[in-house]
Amino acid sequence: MPTDLLRRAYDPAEFRQLGHALIDRLADYLEGVESRPANPYATPDKSLEHFRQLLADGPAPERVFAEVIDHSVHLHHPAYLGHQVVPPAPLSALSDVAASLLNTGMAIFEMGRAGTAMERVVVERFAELLELAPTAGGFLTSGGSLANLTALLAARAVHGEPVRPCLLVNEHAHYCVERAVRIMGWGDAGIIHVPTDAHLRMRTEVIDGILADARAAGRTPVAIVGSACTTATGTYDPISALADVAERHGLWLHIDGAHGGAIRLDPGRRHLVDGLERADSLALDFHKMLMTPAITTGLFFRRGPDAYRIFRQRADYLLAAADDGWSDIARRSFECTKRMLSLRIFTLLTTYGPQLFVDYVTRVGDLGETLARLVRQSPDLELFTHPDVNIVCFRFRHASLDEESRNGLNGLIRARLTEAGQTYIVQTTIDGSLYLRCTLTNAFTTEDHLRAMVEEVSRTGREMLALRSTIGH
Numbered sequence: 496m497p498t499d500l501l502r503r504a505y506d507p508a509e510f511r512q513l514g515h516a517l518i519d520r521l522a523d524y525l526e527g528v529e530s531r532p533a534n535p536y537a538t539p540d541k542s543l544e545h546f547r548q549l550l551a552d553g554p555a556p557e558r559v560f561a562e563v564i565d566h567s568v569h570l571h572h573p574a575y576l577g578h579q580v581v582p583p584a585p586l587s588a589l590s591d592v593a594a595s596l597l598n599t600g601m602a603i604f605e606m607g608r609a610g611t612a613m614e615r616v617v618v619e620r621f622a623e624l625l626e627l628a629p630t631a632g633g634f635l636t637s638g639g640s641l642a643n644l645t646a647l648l649a650a651r652a653v654h655g656e657p658v659r660p661c662l663l664v665n666e667h668a669h670y671c672v673e674r675a676v677r678i679m680g681w682g683d684a685g686i687i688h689v690p691t692d693a694h695l696r697m698r699t700e701v702i703d704g705i706l707a708d709a710r711a712a713g714r715t716p717v718a719i720v721g722s723a724c725t726t727a728t729g730t731y732d733p734i735s736a737l738a739d740v741a742e743r744h745g746l747w748l749h750i751d752g753a754h755g756g757a758i759r760l761d762p763g764r765r766h767l768v769d770g771l772e773r774a775d776s777l778a779l780d781f782h783k784m785l786m787t788p789a790i791t792t793g794l795f796f797r798r799g800p801d802a803y804r805i806f807r808q809r810a811d812y813l814l815a816a817a818d819d820g821w822s823d824i825a826r827r828s829f830e831c832t833k834r835m836l837s838l839r840i841f842t843l844l845t846t847y848g849p850q851l852f853v854d855y856v857t858r859v860g861d862l863g864e865t866l867a868r869l870v871r872q873s874p875d876l877e878l879f880t881h882p883d884v885n886i887v888c889f890r891f892r893h894a895s896l897d898e899e900s901r902n903g904l905n906g907l908i909r910a911r912l913t914e915a916g917q918t919y920i921v922q923t924t925i926d927g928s929l930y931l932r933c934t935l936t937n938a939f940t941t942e943d944h945l946r947a948m949v950e951e952v953s954r955t956g957r958e959m960l961a962l963r964s965t966i967g968h
């Protein structure tokens with residue numbers, strides 16, 4: 496017999512009451528988010544102490560939810576300008592509740608019927624919207640890092656058993672590409688960083704020479720990985736030129752479009768990913784530029800069946816040996832049990848249609864332009880480079896500052912802003928120089944929010960500079 500405790504944990508009446516209260520709380524939160532600081536800052540130790548105490552108190556779920564909200568950075572706050580995680584469309588988050596409760600798993604069709612069918616529909620629809628090749632296919636997986644690794648496993652599989660394999664990638668690519676190379680056991684020489692131009696785009700004209708050197712050193716080049724875009728600066732590698740080189744040398748072209756592949760939907764910026772349909776594989780995070788909760792990634796293959804080459808394994812308890820059909824996704828994905836990721840996208844498509852995604856990517860790209868203009872107009876600040884999309888890097892400058900002190904000062908500015916919490920920006924180091932970095936992920940950020948942040952950075956920089964001259968450096 497189930498115990499009383501088990502009965503309570505599964506009680507539909509309690510679920511109904513808690514669920515209604517939670518949705519009310521979250522809707523109030525969304526309505527009133529601007530009355531909070533964007534980033535209620537706390538140190539790791541303070542947070543740990545707080546949640547240890549909360550566990551000890553044994554509060555009701557209502558209080559736990561309230562505390563979690565209060566102690567979170569607020570992505571729906573229009574002054575949130577931090578890392579590349581999107582404030583999810585509420586309907587997508589709601590879909591997660593249903594998916595979590597049903598919890599059907601997605602390894603095989605028998606277990607995840609609705610999710611599997613929706614996944615195929617969503618992948619097909621996005622392959623069309625992104626104007627990929629008519630032969631394209633793919634699946635959803637948990638994160639850009641895993642999608643990039645999976646794509647590279649496919650690249651390797653296509654090459655049979657390559658001797659001392661290696662790949663070429665932008666020196667500023669996301670670290671997960673290097674991690675994938677290490678996981679595959681290719682060693683330090685398995686990743687060749689291609690030098691970049693002043694905008695940090697891969698210099699495609701040097702690739703022939705790099706490939707010749709690699710071959711002369713006994714390596715087998717397997718793939719070129721293009722970034723669309725890079726994480727730190729939002730720079731797009733030239734995909735058509737990369738596709739030309741890859742074709743000429745018989746290499747797999749993978750595009751890490753985790754952040755910016757979705758820009759294909761923006762008519763004004765589509766040119767940034769010209770040639771995307773020629774990539775052998777493409778990773779695209781819906782949780783970065785397509786409005787779903789983390790983590791939801793599409794992995795697309797130019798020739799859909801390539802995905803079946805990756806993991807050729809027997810698992811008699813799960814996968815029927817004779818069945819090579821599309822519907823048992825575990826054949827292709829690294830994951831066995833997987834969340835019903837597709838519902839997050841499916842509901843947005845059925846309710847709002849694809850125009851929602853077009854509106855979103857266009858809006859955040861425009862915000863990138865707006866921020867770049869405001870930075871240019873400020874005599875205290877300088878842009879790293881004109882942004883391609885919604886990632887903008889800039890820094891405080893002053894004639895009296897050398898590189899080291901400018902880096903130190905910009906680090907202090909960012910720390911001060913983080914502690915103040917009214918806005919949330921991050922930082923990155925490019926070739927030894929520290930830049931403040933913003934990702935415009937919130938479609939409701941306005942020019943006023945951006946101006947307030949720019950002014951705060953300038954004011955803080957000037958105050959610190961004044962303090963520095965008072966105390967004599």
Ligand SMILES: Cc1ncc(COP(=O)(O)O)c(C=O)c1O
Binds near residue numbers: 637722725790
């Ligand atoms: C270009 C790029 N690739 C891959 C990743 C990793 O994606 P995920 O965090 O979904 O694993 C990121 C994350 O920032 C990214 O910007």
